[in-house]
Amino acid sequence: MIQMFHVSKSYEGSAPALSDITLNVPKGEFLFITGPSGAGKSTLLKIMFGSEAPTDGQIIIDGRNYVKIPPADLPGLRRRIGFVFQDFKLLPGKSVFENVALALKVMGVGPGDIKARVNRMLSYVKLQHRANFKPLSLSGGEQQRVAIARALVKDPAIILADEPTGNLDPALSNEIMELFKEVNNRGTTVVVATHDRRLIDLFGRRTVMLEGGRIAGQ
Amino acid sequence: MIQMFHVSKSYEGSAPALSDITLNVPKGEFLFITGPSGAGKSTLLKIMFGSEAPTDGQIIIDGRNYVKIPPADLPGLRRRIGFVFQDFKLLPGKSVFENVALALKVMGVGPGDIKARVNRMLSYVKLQHRANFKPLSLSGGEQQRVAIARALVKDPAIILADEPTGNLDPALSNEIMELFKEVNNRGTTVVVATHDRRLIDLFGRRTVMLEGGRIAGQ
Amino acid sequence: MSGGANLLYMLSDSLRCARENVMTAVLTAFTIGFSLAIFAIFLFVSINLNGFISTWGDKTHVVVYVKDNVASDPEKFGESLKRVPGVNSFTYISREAALKELRDELKGHESILEGVDTNLLPASFEIKLGSAYRDSDRVRGVADNLKRLPWVDEVQYSREWVEKFASLIRFMELAALVIGVFLAAATVFIVSNTVRLAVYARREEIEIMRLIGASDTYVKVPFFMEGVMQGVVGGLISFAVLAVGRYLMLDNVPQYFRFALDVPFPAPAVFSVLVLSGVLMGVAGSLVTVGRFLKT
Amino acid sequence: MSGGANLLYMLSDSLRCARENVMTAVLTAFTIGFSLAIFAIFLFVSINLNGFISTWGDKTHVVVYVKDNVASDPEKFGESLKRVPGVNSFTYISREAALKELRDELKGHESILEGVDTNLLPASFEIKLGSAYRDSDRVRGVADNLKRLPWVDEVQYSREWVEKFASLIRFMELAALVIGVFLAAATVFIVSNTVRLAVYARREEIEIMRLIGASDTYVKVPFFMEGVMQGVVGGLISFAVLAVGRYLMLDNVPQYFRFALDVPFPAPAVFSVLVLSGVLMGVAGSLVTVGRFLKT
Ligand SMILES: Nc1ncnc2c1ncn2[C@@H]1O[C@H](COP(=O)(O)OP(=O)(O)OP(=O)(O)O)[C@@H](O)[C@H]1O
Ligand SMILES: Nc1ncnc2c1ncn2[C@@H]1O[C@H](COP(=O)(O)OP(=O)(O)OP(=O)(O)O)[C@@H](O)[C@H]1O
């Protein structure tokens, strides 16, 4: 599903965020990416998502080479990928329901369908009672769950989750991971960046360890 | 140092975020606050910080009753408290150095002093090499460490840290907690809200457990 | 993925958006409205002034005196005048009429003219020139042609007046151009800057929309709709400002000065042009700004 | 906590801030500049027009004819005229002068007056009224007073002219007021809205500053400084616009129409008032908006 060959990414003014990453994520795999702060986990996910372009190397998603994604193809690619952003990226002016619904709206799903799917998703992440709240009046963990709901609601082919449990208590973290596992069981490719060893140990999936932008262990 | 009597906080349109909290944090104590997502941890810290007013009850900080803090007293109160925000609240237009320095500038510290203290603080949180970066070009964990540095740099009488290790790997979390412990040893009152049981178990300090806005265990 | 439903969404979405940013949108609409009104006031006043001055320019008349020793035949003379290029219209002033004019000027002291021979004053034609013949060179040309007519004794015109008038027209046109270009530029600048700032405050929103897979069109539609609405409201405001301002002044205008308040175009045309300019500025301003954010 | 060092920080900080938001600040300065220029152009033109019309109003003259049967003593007559309230200045026109005027009017046909007794035309005084005496009621009062003088035969003035003129003045004043109030309101509105939008884009920054313990003053200083700088630059821009516009037109103005380009105040005064208004608008606009954010 996702193949990266010798991918590197350098930002101006600092050491490369990623160096020579070669990685294959087959369809239906559940992959953990871990590593210390600043190791390049988020950068790796962003490159898979097409929101950062690699400075070097090749990346093939779903059979298409996306080294330099034509701008017109970006929306289509992003609709097929659910991304949980480390900093949530919720629209502050829209309610929780609307934030989640937007992921479906941009795909052209009908309103009745949207309502049912969004409400189901909100109940999965235990936020039905917050549906009409604005993100800024939610707790950190609640915001994170909205971000997760928005990524999952569209039944994407790929889920990229960046530190999706950083603001959640252990019990809730487990439930969210179960949700990812469930989605994964239905064939979705899932990549989760996390520094929570407990979760990695608990779920025992393939884990890529990054350090200083290099793969330090699988 | 911080005394709360029957403090409640309700936001419009939802169940009370805090109900009847009575809590005493003596000077020099190190207190953990834990509880599931949405339990009211952040709300409790914000009330201690004076950025949210309780709907009910009394709160005494450093011998002064702050139920209704006169706006003119807020800056003074906040300069004596270091707050690590769950969502960091860094100024996107200023560099890491300037963000940390600002906490000292608003107190009127001289420029030479600022330079020394900020650089020392940045080395504590391992961010010397990022001093001139803007927050948005940092990784999540790096941003969190800037927020921690900004709270600690002014040697405050009280430190309130809201989920300060949510984006940090275990090793770095331990180091940051050691930093808090060190500061605490020098007499600073520290309150840390976290859902990381590992840290609580590791450091074994007094822990207040919140659930649904009530104290569910100490 | 039904296109119709999708469009409906976008529309309802953009309406909701506008409601959220309603304060900003309203203030932007007012900025558009005021700017348009300022430009329209200037345009109307300068058109009216130019029209007024052009009429006033009719005073550029040439007087042709008829020779004493020819038989007075106004009809025949008139026929020959009509053939001179530049002559627009003329009035015949007979010897008697000339004398009467002089009498009127002397008010209560007409006795001065008692017994005066009416033949002492010549008959004359007062000629109005076509508007294209009002600068000093052309007036001289016309006068030369007139002098060649066999029955013409003398041709008189105020060279000074003609020159003054021509330079006045030139100046008015230049002033209108300089001020008009500046005002138009300032209006477009102010409106686009206001829209830019309003969109700038929502750049995060645009960024997030794109990250969750919204097409550029989807991102633009709300801003387009907002631009249209702000433009329409702005156009209405400018029309209202003009109408109210005119109404406030109308009762106090001396009749002969009412031309200054004329609306040089039919009200529906003014209305549509104002609303259209508003929409154009609102839409162009927001789409250009959004486009800039979309490019990166 | 040394106040001096602290202030220095704030200043250097605000300069740095301005550099970051330099695009927005520059555009805001231009908005201030253009708005001020629009208002100043209107103000100057309307002051000049009013001045021109007032001078023109000197034509509201009253003619007093001297009785035929009294000994002509211009000096004595003048003395008594000076005592009539409302009389501003006067010119004596002797019988001879009157006759000469008539001759000039008759152009090449002076023979008509050959042998005419110079005594047929009366001597007269052309009187200019003080500006406060120019409406029709007051003119009539002055005329009545003049008529009571023993040596006065007849008093003539154009009632129609006086009325037209009074209503013209009234209309010009009203028009200037209506348009001026609108322009001033629009200027203040546009500038404050622009500043509001610029500050609005930085509300998060303000919020964070307060959370880390910045006093309201500390938060305001950068905005104050930015307001001052934008105001100064805006004032300079408006002055430049006025100067360049004037220069562009100056060569093309007919001499007798140059009054329209007069600057009714000394250039340094205009300059300071423009810059001061710019600063006032910039500072007031940003402080009010920041204040609104600080209140909550
Ligand atoms: N401004 C607000 N308006 C309405 N409700 C609010 C507001 N702020 C917080 N709440 C609600 O109050 C409850 C407690 O929020 P708080 O942020 O204190 O939770 P928390 O314990 O910090 O959770 P987390 O671990 O997820 O950060 C939540 O259910 C939240 O939705
Ligand atoms: N826009 C940018 N400009 C410059 N450097 C950047 C930028 N984005 C990321 N970096 C740097 O690249 C490195 C990797 O960042 P990345 O966000 O991938 O780390 P991470 O593994 O996600 O860390 P964390 O666990 O703290 O989120 C970091 O050192 C960061 O400072």
Ligand SMILES: [Mg+2]
């Ligand atoms: Mg990261």
Ligand SMILES: [Mg+2]
């Ligand atoms: Mg919280």
